Amino acid sequence: xxxxxxxxxxxxxxxxxxxxxxxxxxxxxxxxxxxxxxxxxxxxxxxxxxxxxxxxxxxxxxxxxxxxxxxxxxxxxxxxxxxxxxxxxxxxxxxxxxxxxxxxxxxxxxxxxxxxxxxxx
Amino acid sequence: xxxxxxxxxxxxxxxxxxxxxxxxxxxxxxxxxxxxxxxxxxxxxxxxxxxxxxxxxxxxxxxxxxxxxxxxxxxxxxxxxxxxxxxxxxxxxxxxxxxxxxxxxxxxxxxxxxxxxxxxxxxxxxxxxxxxxxxxxxxxxxxxxxxxxxxxxxxxxxxxxxxxxxxxxxxxxxxxxxxxxxxxxxxxxxxxxxxxxxxxxxxxxxxxxxxxxxxxxxxxxxxxxxxxxxxxxxxxxxxxxxxxxxxxxxxxxxxxxxxxxxxxxxxxxxxxxxxxxxxxxxxxxxxxxxxxxxxxxx
Ligand code: SF4
Ligand code: SF4
Numbered sequence: 001x002x003x004x005x006x007x008x009x010x011x012x013x014x015x016x017x018x019x020x021x022x023x024x025x026x027x028x029x030x031x032x033x034x035x036x037x038x039x040x041x042x043x044x045x046x047x048x049x050x051x052x053x054x055x056x057x058x059x060x061x062x063x064x065x066x067x068x069x070x071x072x073x074x075x076x077x078x079x080x081x082x083x084x085x086x087x088x089x090x091x092x093x094x095x096x097x098x099x100x101x102x103x104x105x106x107x108x109x110x111x112x113x114x115x116x117x118x119x120x121x
Numbered sequence: 122x123x124x125x126x127x128x129x130x131x132x133x134x135x136x137x138x139x140x141x142x143x144x145x146x147x148x149x150x151x152x153x154x155x156x157x158x159x160x161x162x163x164x165x166x167x168x169x170x171x172x173x174x175x176x177x178x179x180x181x182x183x184x185x186x187x188x189x190x191x192x193x194x195x196x197x198x199x200x201x202x203x204x205x206x207x208x209x210x211x212x213x214x215x216x217x218x219x220x221x222x223x224x225x226x227x228x229x230x231x232x233x234x235x236x237x238x239x240x241x242x243x244x245x246x247x248x249x250x251x252x253x254x255x256x257x258x259x260x261x262x263x264x265x266x267x268x269x270x271x272x273x274x275x276x277x278x279x280x281x282x283x284x285x286x287x288x289x290x291x292x293x294x295x296x297x298x299x300x301x302x303x304x305x306x307x308x309x310x311x312x313x314x315x316x317x318x319x320x321x322x323x324x325x326x327x328x329x330x331x332x333x334x335x336x337x338x339x340x341x342x343x344x345x346x347x348x349x350x351x352x353x354x355x356x357x358x359x360x361x362x363x364x365x366x367x368x369x370x371x372x373x374x375x376x377x378x379x380x381x382x383x384x385x386x387x388x389x390x391x392x393x394x395x396x397x398x399x400x401x402x403x404x405x406x407x408x409x410x411x412x413x414x415x416x417x418x419x
Contacts, residue, residue: 014156018237018299020306027153034149034164042152042162047238047298049161051276056131056161076298076307079242083273099306 006065137166240276
């Protein structure tokens with residue numbers, strides 16, 4: 001019998017300590033996630049966690065199940081995990097860019113079929 | 122590296138069995154408010170989420186006056202708060218109270234967000250471990266890993282808003298995610314960026330002399346003038362004026378240049394960094410030579 005597939009995971013970065021992500025985008029993405037019936041994780045600022053080499057980054061990188069990260073440029077996010085000695089695996093990780101993309105497109109990436117219709121974004 | 126403080130408490134917003142769900146608008150406000158104050162948050166109960174590494178957890182839920190007893194097998198500190206009937210702001214105030222003085226951001230900051238997390242992040246797919254950045258940085262931000270590759274050793278030593286070392290990297294491999302523009306912010310690197318950065322690698326070409334010897338000269342000139350004029354203010358003003366061109370050319374914030382150590386200290390640190398970079402390059406070369414030795418010939 002085949003093993004059940006691990007559930008997808010979502011990580012949201014608030015970019016709280018420098019605001020390089022447009023406020024309207026990060027607010028709309030958080031609101032869309034909060035209104036959906038999904039469990040997810042949120043961190044105030046991935047950059048700050050990487051500087052502290054927060055062990056939770058290694059747990060996120062190692063964890064089971066596909067991971068989608070809402071933050072900024074994928075190159076930067078990958079570099080931050082590596083700096084924290086928690087390199088992201090090559091497969092099973094998607095990074096969506098709240099610096100450049102619009103909230104509805106980001107929520108589609110994050111939630112797919114779980115996205116509630118008629119949400120606030 | 123920043124000294125490891127106890128990890129800040131992680132907040133679990135729980136809406137599973139035994140609790141009633143939050144009002145959606147209040148839930149959004151609660152999550153945003155916690156994040157903006159520096160808390161990591163897990164929304165649990167709706168599907169799967171892991172609480173993860175933390176030394177303490179604060180669980181928020183609408184338990185209708187009967188919060189569950191929660192134990193943690195690992196012996197970590199778990200506080201359960203019933204927030205039935207409370208607004209998002211009241212729930213956040215409760216969390217702040219429960220935090221009980223545990224540090225949130227970097228340990229020497231007055232509070233969350235007092236330090237802008239500004240430091241170089243390396244694109245390992247581009248970095249060739251040439252160690253030019255290590256030789257360039259005066260503040261010990263860079264170091265060498267056990268495998269002799271480049272490592273960002275002390276991110277907190279970096280001078281906030283100074284992207285100067287990204288200008289010396291010939292591979293456009295140094296990013297500052299909080300920078301305002303690409304490719305330094307981590308955005309895509311174009312061929313013209315690579316060409317431009319290759320031209321900039323020799324800052325001496327840009328400034329008519331090695332940046333630090335220029336700084337040393339400038340400081341020495343200012344020092345001489347200081348002894349002649351006996352005016353610290355005038356000497357400082359002169360130093361500022363002389364450094365303006367340098368700041369503009371290399372995109373180094375003026376405050377960083379003003380805060381540079383004494384000329385003697387600059388010289389000492391430059392030599393030390395150059396020595397470490399050279400040692401790393403030699404070790405890399407030795408390792409490469411070992412790797413290329415045909416089997417059975419050693
Ligand atoms: S990873 Fe990107 S979005 Fe997150 S804190 Fe750093 S710069 Fe901001
Ligand atoms: S200068 Fe660039 S390529 Fe050279 S070691 Fe530093 S980051 Fe890597």
